[in-house]
Amino acid sequence: xxxxxxxxxxxxxxxxxxxxxxxxxxxxxxxxxxxxxxxxxxxxxxxxxxxxxxxxxxxxxxxxxxxxxxxxxxxxxxxxxxxxxxxxxxxxxxxxxxxxxxxxxxxxxxxxxxxxxxxxxxxxxxxxxxxxxxxxxxxxxxxxxxxxxxxxxxxxxxxxxxxxxxxxxxxxxxxxxxxxxxxxxxxxxxxxxxxxxxxxxxxxxxxxxxxxxxxxxxxxxxxxxxxxxxxxxxxxxxxxxxxxxxxxxxxxxxxxxxxxxxxxxxxxxxxxxxxxxxxxxxxxxxxxxxxxxxxxxxxxxxxxxxxxxxxxxxxxxxxxxxxxxxxxxxxxxxxxxxxxxxxxxxxxxxx
Amino acid sequence: xxxxxxxxxxxxxxxxxxxxxxxxxxxxxxxxxxxxxxxxxxxxxxxxxxxxxxxxxxxxxxxxxxxxxxxxxxxxxxxxxxxxxxxxxxxxxxxxxxxxxxxxxxxxxxxxxxxxxxxxxxxxxxxxxxxxxxxxxxxxxxxxxxxxxxxxxxxxxxxxxxxxxxxxxxxxxxxxxxxxxxxxxxxxxxxxxxxxxxxxxxxxxxxxxxxxxxxxxxxxxxxxxxxxxxxxxxxxxxxxxxxxxxxxxxxxxxxxxxxxxxxxxxxxxxxxxxxxxxxxxxxxxxxxxxxxxxxxxxxxxxxxxxxxxxxxxxxxxxxxxxxxxxxxxxxxxxxxxxxxxxx
Numbered sequence: 001x002x003x004x005x006x007x008x009x010x011x012x013x014x015x016x017x018x019x020x021x022x023x024x025x026x027x028x029x030x031x032x033x034x035x036x037x038x039x040x041x042x043x044x045x046x047x048x049x050x051x052x053x054x055x056x057x058x059x060x061x062x063x064x065x066x067x068x069x070x071x072x073x074x075x076x077x078x079x080x081x082x083x084x085x086x087x088x089x090x091x092x093x094x095x096x097x098x099x100x101x102x103x104x105x106x107x108x109x110x111x112x113x114x115x116x117x118x119x120x121x122x123x124x125x126x127x128x129x130x131x132x133x134x135x136x137x138x139x140x141x142x143x144x145x146x147x148x149x150x151x152x153x154x155x156x157x158x159x160x161x162x163x164x165x166x167x168x169x170x171x172x173x174x175x176x177x178x179x180x181x182x183x184x185x186x187x188x189x190x191x192x193x194x195x196x197x198x199x200x201x202x203x204x205x206x207x208x209x210x211x212x213x214x215x216x217x218x219x220x221x222x223x224x225x226x227x228x229x230x231x232x233x234x235x236x237x238x239x240x241x242x243x244x245x246x247x248x249x250x251x252x253x254x255x256x257x258x259x260x261x262x263x264x265x266x267x268x269x270x271x272x273x274x275x276x277x278x279x280x281x282x283x284x285x286x287x288x289x290x291x292x293x294x295x296x297x298x299x300x301x302x303x304x305x306x307x308x309x310x311x312x313x314x315x316x317x318x319x320x321x322x323x324x325x326x327x328x329x330x331x332x333x334x335x336x337x338x339x340x341x342x343x344x345x346x347x348x349x350x351x
Numbered sequence: 352x353x354x355x356x357x358x359x360x361x362x363x364x365x366x367x368x369x370x371x372x373x374x375x376x377x378x379x380x381x382x383x384x385x386x387x388x389x390x391x392x393x394x395x396x397x398x399x400x401x402x403x404x405x406x407x408x409x410x411x412x413x414x415x416x417x418x419x420x421x422x423x424x425x426x427x428x429x430x431x432x433x434x435x436x437x438x439x440x441x442x443x444x445x446x447x448x449x450x451x452x453x454x455x456x457x458x459x460x461x462x463x464x465x466x467x468x469x470x471x472x473x474x475x476x477x478x479x480x481x482x483x484x485x486x487x488x489x490x491x492x493x494x495x496x497x498x499x500x501x502x503x504x505x506x507x508x509x510x511x512x513x514x515x516x517x518x519x520x521x522x523x524x525x526x527x528x529x530x531x532x533x534x535x536x537x538x539x540x541x542x543x544x545x546x547x548x549x550x551x552x553x554x555x556x557x558x559x560x561x562x563x564x565x566x567x568x569x570x571x572x573x574x575x576x577x578x579x580x581x582x583x584x585x586x587x588x589x590x591x592x593x594x595x596x597x598x599x600x601x602x603x604x605x606x607x608x609x610x611x612x613x614x615x616x617x618x619x620x621x622x623x624x625x626x627x628x629x630x631x632x633x634x635x636x637x638x639x640x641x642x643x644x645x646x647x648x649x650x651x652x653x654x655x656x657x658x659x660x661x662x663x664x665x666x667x668x669x670x671x672x673x674x675x676x677x678x679x680x681x682x683x684x685x686x687x688x689x690x691x692x693x694x
Contacts, residue, residue, distance in 0.1 A: 105445070156686050167446055171630065172689055175682045178623045182678030185547040186671055194543045198531045278521050285514075327532065333525030337518050341499055344514035 021292030026301055029290060033304035040308060041086060044315045045078045076210075083217075084208035085314045086307040088273050091220045091265040093306025094227050096280025097287065097298050101234040102258045103166040109281040110266035112173040113259065117180035118149020119270045120197070124184035128191035139212060139271040145180075146267040152176050154259050158252075165241070169255070208272065216268040223264040224303060230257055231295040238295065276329045279306055282336045285343055309335070367642035370635050374649035378426065381653060385422050385660040386414060420555045425659040425673070426652040427558070428614045431565050432621060433628025433651025434572055435611040437644055440629050441579040442603050443509035449626035450611030453516045456620045457523040458492025459485035459612070464530050464542050481545075482560070482616040489612035495519060497604075509600070545619045547672035557617050564613040568606040569648070575603060576640035583638065621674040624651045627681045634688045654681050 046052050052060075052070050059065070060074040092110065099108040110116065122145025126133050133141070157172045188194040233254045236244040244251050266280065283306045284298065291297040310328070313335060317326045386398045391413055393401070401410045432450060439448040450456065462484040500508070500515040531539060578599050581589045589596050611625060628651035632643050635650075658676035665671060 152686075156690050159690060168689060171446055172686060174626060175685045175689070178626070178678045179682035182547070182623070182675040182682075185543070186675040186679070189540070189544055189547060189672065189675075190666075192536070192540060195531065195534070195536055195539045198528065198539075281517070281521075327528055330525040330528040333521045337522035337525070340518040340521075341515055344511055344518060345499060345502070 021294035021297055022290070023297065026291040026297035029287075029301045030304060033301070033308060037086065037304060037308050037311065040311045040315070041082045044082045044085070044311055045074055047315060048073075048078060048318055080208045080210050080213050081314070082311060083213055084272060085310045087213070087217060087220050088269040088276065089279060089306035089308070089310030090224065090303035091216075091269040091306075092276060092279040092310075093283035093287075093302040094224060094299055095262045095265040095269070097284035097295065097302045098227060098230075098234060098258050098262050099280070100284050101238040101295055101298075102255055103170050104238055104240070105166065105170055108170060109278075110262060110270075111177060111275075111280075112170060113262060113266075114149030114153040114173050114176035114180065115146045115263070115266050116149075116270055116275050117177040117184070118145040118147070118152075119143070119267070120275070121145055121180040121184040121187075122148070124187040124193065124197055127193040127196055128187055131193075135209070136211065139215075143267050143271040146270055147263060149176055149180060150259065150263045150267070154256075158256075212272055216272060219264055219268050223261050223268075226257070227261050227265070227299050228296070230254065230261065231299045234258065234299075235293070235295040238293070274329060276310065276332050278329070278333050278336050279309055282340045282343075283309060285340065289343055363637065363639075364642070367636045367646065370646055371642075371649060374646065374653060378649065378653050378656060381656045381660065382422060382426075385425075385656060386418055388660050388664045389413070389418060416554070420558055421659065422656065423558050424561065424617060425656045427561050427565055428618045428621065429624055429628070429652035429655030430569070430648040431561075431610045431614040431651075432618075432625040432655075433632075433647040434569060434644060435607040435614070436625030436627075436651075437629035437632065437640075437647045438572055438579070438603050438607040438610075439625070441583055441640060442600050442607070443513055444583065444585075445509065445513055446630070448513060449623075450607065450615070451520070451620075451625065453512075453608060453611070454492040454496055454520040454523060455489040455608065455611050455615055457520040457527070458488040458490075459615045460488070460542075460546050460620060461523050461527055461530075462488030463545050464527055464534075467538050467542050468530055468534055482557070485619075486612055486616040489615055490608070492519060492523070493608040493612065512604075544672055547620065547674045549619050549670075549672040549674070561613055561617055564609055568610045572603065572606050572610075573641075573644055575599065575606075576644055579603065579640040580638075583640075618655075619672070619674060621655065621677055623674065623678045623681060624655055627685050628654065630685060631688065 042054060042057055045057050046054050052074065056070050057074060060068075060071040064075065065071050095110045096108075099110055099112060102108075103112070119142040122141045123138065126138055126141050130137075153169070153172045153176045156176075157169045184197070185194075188197050233244075233249055236247055236249050237251060237254055241251055244254075269276070283302050287298050287302045287305055291301050309332065313328050313332045316335070317328045317331050320326050320331075383395055383398060387393055387395060393410060393413070397406060397410060398414065400406050401414045406414070436449045439450060439453070440446060442448075463481060466481065466484055496512065496516050496519050499519070500512040502508075502511075531542075534542065578594060581592050581594050582596065582599065582603075584592075586596055615621075629643070629647045631650045632647035636642050636646050654677055655673065658680060659673045661680070662671040662673050662676040665676075
């Protein structure tokens with residue numbers, strides 16, 4: 001906050017990024033995180049209403065026997081759920097990191113692009129006008145809603161006279177979100193579907209099916225690779241528009257790509273689990289704290305940490321009060337909030 | 352050179368005054384239309400006649416006991432939330448700051464939800480209890496956020512406070528989600544409509560309860576307009592100009608919380624006014640707080656008044672929560688302004 005008031009030399013700024021990034025910590029997180037993630041996923045598959053021994057998990061994966069109930073449970077119920085959790089966590093976290101880097105606002109998350117609000121408005125309409133729509137249909141409509149939200153925010157932000165500045169993006173996002181939230185509240189109150197909506201929106205990976213994974217996995221994977229490719233530009237953008245332009249970056253193009261990536265990542269994630277948006281806010285903060293300000297490290301590390309958080313949150317959601325499941329959105333917030341508060345209190349610099 | 356600056360200054364001021372005049376005129380028009388709107392229609396002439404004490408008893412009752420308090424409350428809430436938002440944005444220098452970000456809406460909402468989920472049968476008898484609970488919830492949240500973000504030696508850094516505020520608000524919403532799932536449908540309906548911002552208190556008692564807060568805090572904030580201009584320039588400049596940033600910030604924030612808390616207690620979650628009111632003002636008259644604060648207040652008051660009137664009128668006889676209408680009419684206009692202006 002304080003340094004940003006001073007005029008900065010681009011080269012100096014880059015040097016500062018290099019000094020502030022911690023590659024060793026980042027590599028540790030990547031390697032350790034992936035190992036922990038694999039272990040966590042195996043655990044999440046093994047634990048549940050019916051406990052299954054780890055060797056059985058191994059057998060179900062590599063020596064699948066359709067006659068055994070355990071193997072069926074693992075293949076059809078637990079695996080899609082756990083894989084879905086990991087994908088969704090990575091998607092939300094990376095989308096959040098990109099948003100914070102692009103807008104230079106530590107409060108930014110994917111909800112700010114009008115994504116969550118658009119999706120929930122589409123859902124409110126589905127629940128009230130076409131009850132009994134299939135899960136896949138709901139997913140499709142909520143992705144369309146998310147796309148509509150982002151389209152309006154980006155369209156208004158970029159068609160205005162001064163171009164798409166971060167502040168304009170953020171303000172347009174807040175206004176569009178408020179609009180869609182209000183509309184869905186109105187629809188929900190009028191048709192009295194609020195509580196159903198709250199259930200869906202509270203988030204959960206319980207009903208995840210292989211079909212959904214097959215749809216979102218390729219999209220999310222491609223978007224993650226693109227995000228990584230864009231990481232250097234986002235680092236520069238996070239130093240400020242002047243510096244980025246001075247170093248030959250085309251800020252407008254980067255923002256457009258950034259927004260598209262965020263749409264694919266967060267849109268897919270929202271449409272599968274509902275709103276677990278808080279992941280997109282806390283994980284990038286945590287990662288920045290751990291690995292420094294270089295987005296080439298922040299993005300992959302965020303992906304790993306985000307997956308970890310959701311996989312474990314989902315595990316906890318099943319274990320707290322079996323056989324009922326606690327909404328994962330609430331759980332992520334409850335785990336994340338104390339942690340986030342600790343970071344916010346500790347951290348000196350804002351971004 | 353001097354005279355050019357003076358001229359520009361004077362032109363800006365007269366533009367500001369013009370905008371204030373336009374807003375006041377619009378509020379008066381909206382006032383009359385709102386008087387006229389509702390289940391029983393009154394013509395403008397009847398309204399005016401009744402206002403001067405020459406109407407029938409029935410007209411008198413409708414106007415003075417039902418519509419007038421509601422209108423006055425709408426105006427007060429709009430003005431209070433907008434000024435509170437303006438202070439929040441000015442002090443934190445973050446365009447996204449609004450009273451909601453301090454967790455005030457969430458805190459108030461949680462209290463209401465807790466009350467409904469434990470004592471649901473007495474919902475109808477709790478006309479006064481509910482606002483008081485909401486006020487307690489809002490105040491407690493604000494204190495919690497303050498305690499968490501205050502640090503010895505560094506004082507209260509706005510960014511940290513916003514982050515803490517978001518964290519606390521997220522925690523509270525999570526608790527609310529968990530509570531939501533155990534509510535019965537009709538209880539949920541009640542809470543949801545409270546959260547969506549339904550002007551809850553509609554009698555003169557609420558006006559009397561709300562007014563002292565506004566009388567206390569509004570003039571104070573207006574009096575501090577110059578300080579806010581200086582704070583806006585950044586901490587270093589402000590210190591350099593001899594402002595005791597710490598103290599001023601704290602006082603201003605306390606005023607903002609007081610304003611927003613008392614308004615939210617009566618209105619439920621109409622947080623959007625606090626975000627959009629100041630931004631509308633800034634886009635119309637620029638960042639000088641002496642003129643920005645009154646313009647924001649008027650913009651907020653007009654927005655809530657119009658929204659409340661529309662909410663009563665669109666789907667008669669059910670009324671739509673004011674907060675929903677505020678966002679539905681406020682957001683497009685705000686987006687239009689955003690697209691049109693350069694800054």
